[in-house]
Amino acid sequence: MLRIICRRAYVFCLLIMCALTSPVAATTQMRCEGAACGKQTAGVGKTIRVGYTQFSPYSGTSNTGVAEGYMIDLARLLLEPIGYTIQFMPHQNPSELLASLEAGRIDVTTPLSFNSEREAYGEFTNPIYTFSFGVFVAQGGPEINDARDLVGLRVGVSRGSHADRLLRNIEGAVAVPLESTDGLLMPLLSGDIDAVVAPTASLNFNARRAGLSGRIEQTRFSLQQFQAGFLIDRSQANLLQHMNGAIGDAQSRGHIQDLYRQWFEPKPDPLTHRERSFVVLSGGVVFLAL
Numbered sequence: 001m002l003r004i005i006c007r008r009a010y011v012f013c014l015l016i017m018c019a020l021t022s023p024v025a026a027t028t029q030m031r032c033e034g035a036a037c038g039k040q041t042a043g044v045g046k047t048i049r050v051g052y053t054q055f056s057p058y059s060g061t062s063n064t065g066v067a068e069g070y071m072i073d074l075a076r077l078l079l080e081p082i083g084y085t086i087q088f089m090p091h092q093n094p095s096e097l098l099a100s101l102e103a104g105r106i107d108v109t110t111p112l113s114f115n116s117e118r119e120a121y122g123e124f125t126n127p128i129y130t131f132s133f134g135v136f137v138a139q140g141g142p143e144i145n146d147a148r149d150l151v152g153l154r155v156g157v158s159r160g161s162h163a164d165r166l167l168r169n170i171e172g173a174v175a176v177p178l179e180s181t182d183g184l185l186m187p188l189l190s191g192d193i194d195a196v197v198a199p200t201a202s203l204n205f206n207a208r209r210a211g212l213s214g215r216i217e218q219t220r221f222s223l224q225q226f227q228a229g230f231l232i233d234r235s236q237a238n239l240l241q242h243m244n245g246a247i248g249d250a251q252s253r254g255h256i257q258d259l260y261r262q263w264f265e266p267k268p269d270p271l272t273h274r275e276r277s278f279v280v281l282s283g284g285v286v287f288l289a290l
Contacts, residue, residue: 045083046083046084046085047084047085047086047087048079048084048085048086048087048107048108048239049087049089049105049106049107049108050075050079050086050087050088050089050106050107050108050109050110051088051089051090051091051097051100051101051105051106051108051109051110052067052069052071052072052088052089052090052091052097052109052110053090053091053092053093053094053096053097053110053158053180053181054090054091054092054093054179054180054181054182054183055069055071055158055180055181055182055202056069056181056182056202056205056206056209057069057070057201057202057205057263057264058070058071058110058111058199058202059071059072059110060182061090067088067090069263070259070260070263070264071110071111072088072110073259073263074110074111074128074256074259075088075108075110075230077250077255077256077259078243078246078247078250079243079246081246082242082245082246084242089105089106092159092179092180093158093159093160093161093179093180094112094158094159094160094161094162095159095160096160097109097112097160098118098121098160098231101121101122101231101233102121104233106233107232107233107236107239108122108230108231108232108233108236108239108243109122109230109231110230111128111129111228111229111230112124112162112228112229112230112231113131113162113226113227113228114127114226114227114228114229115162115165115226117165118231121231122231122232122233122234123231123232123234123240124229124230124231124232125229125230125231125232125240125243125244125247126229126244126247126248127227127228127229128228128229128230128247128251128256129227129228129229130225130226130227130228131162131199131225131226131227131228132199132200132201132222132225133162133163133166133197133198133199133200133222133223133224133225133226134197134198134199134200134203134218134219134222134223135150135155135195135196135197135218135219135221135222135223136188136195136196136197136198136203136216136217136218136219137188137194137195137196137216137217137219138188138189138191138215138216138217139214139215139216139217141194141195141217142194142195143219144195144219144220144221145219145220145221146221147170147173147221149221150167150170150172150173150195150221151170151171151172151173152172152173152174153173153174153194153195154174154176154192154193154194154195155167155173155174155175155176155193155194155195155196155197156176156178156184156187156188156193156195156196156197157175157176157177157178157184157196157197157198158177158178158179158180158181158184158198159177159178159179159180160177161181161198162226163197163198163199163223164177166197166223166224167197176192176193181198181199181202181203181206182206184196184198184203184206185203185206185207185210185212185216188216189212189215189216195219197223200218200222201264203216204218230243
């Protein structure tokens with residue numbers, strides 16, 4: 001009898017430990033349905049080269065060399081249901097991305113904020129996202145209430161980004177182009193630059209991920225908000241038409257909103273890391289006692 005009880009307790013503890021330590025998927029794969037499935041043949045047999053930058057959480061390359069991020073999943077959401085195969089191609093910053101598009105090495109970029117200079121490289125899809133650009137300083141850094149407070153400051157931006165372009169229009173501000181948005185935090189905290197201009201959601205995400213949220217602060221001054229869309233090689237007229245159709249369909253069905261919530265509004269974990277550890281250790285103690 002005691003042997004049966006021990007065996008059941010052992011199995012129970014293993015089940016608890018597996019449940020607590022199993023990974024949770026960051027996103028859910030969207031599938032076509034209804035009218036969208038009728039468009040599956042649009043890109044059958046065609047591979048699309050999608051360029052992206054190191055721009056967490058929107059896009060980036062994982063430790064295993066796989067493209068990941070909200071914009072990566074967004075490209076999959078739009079292109080895969082209509083039959084396209086996607087080849088993701090990494091770049092460090094928007095300057096490299098535009099150069100690749102111009103040279104024909106990629107067919108489309110992940111969403112970029114609209115501006116006339118970029119329209120020289122390709123044609124934008126319909127708007128699909130809005131970037132809000134914030135100004136950040138290290139905790140206790142200079143107070144910035146308007147553009148005049150940026151005069152004389154060394155301000156870090158991602159090379160070739162919209163923030164880079166905006167900052168260069170502020171006379172007296174010293175733009176310091178860095179290789180990627182993901183690399184803005186450490187120069188700020190080391191004192192190599194005085195402030196950072198970057199998409200608000202991206203910088204806050206990177207600060208939380210690095211455990212540095214308490215060491216930076218967003219100033220009262222923010223640059224304008226800008227709509228964004230995929231930038232497509234002008235020779236890909238069919239792709240532009242297909243993507244605009246897919247964007248309209250996904251927006252009307254709420255798929256884009258659902259994907260955004262999955263990335264930026266995650267459900268809280270019912271157990272904290274400490275609580276998980278306590279439960280697992282308790283199960284181990286029970287098992288040893290039995």
